[in-house]
Amino acid sequence: MHWADGVTxxxxxxxxxxxxxxxxxxxxxxxxxNDGILLKHKNGNSISFTENR
Numbered sequence: 001m002h003w004a005d006g007v008t009x010x011x012x013x014x015x016x017x018x019x020x021x022x023x024x025x026x027x028x029x030x031x032x033x034n035d036g037i038l039l040k041h042k043n044g045n046s047i048s049f050t051e052n053r
Contacts, residue, residue, distance in 0.1 A: 001047070011039065 001009045011019040011027060019027040019039055027039040027047075036050035 001049075 001011070003009070009021055011021055013019055017029045019029060021027065025041055027041050030038050030040070036048060038046060038048045040046045
């Protein structure tokens with residue numbers, strides 16, 4: 001993911017709906033609006049990815 005402020009982050013799928021970021025953060029996934037994925041971190045942050053059609 002490339003943020004508007006220039007920061008780039010990578011989320012790596014570890015299996016079983018778990019993703020990690022380069023800082024060691026662990027994110028769990030769920031479907032979102034049937035078009036994408038929602039990643040949730042235990043600290044309460046969430047990120048939603050949707051497919052452009």
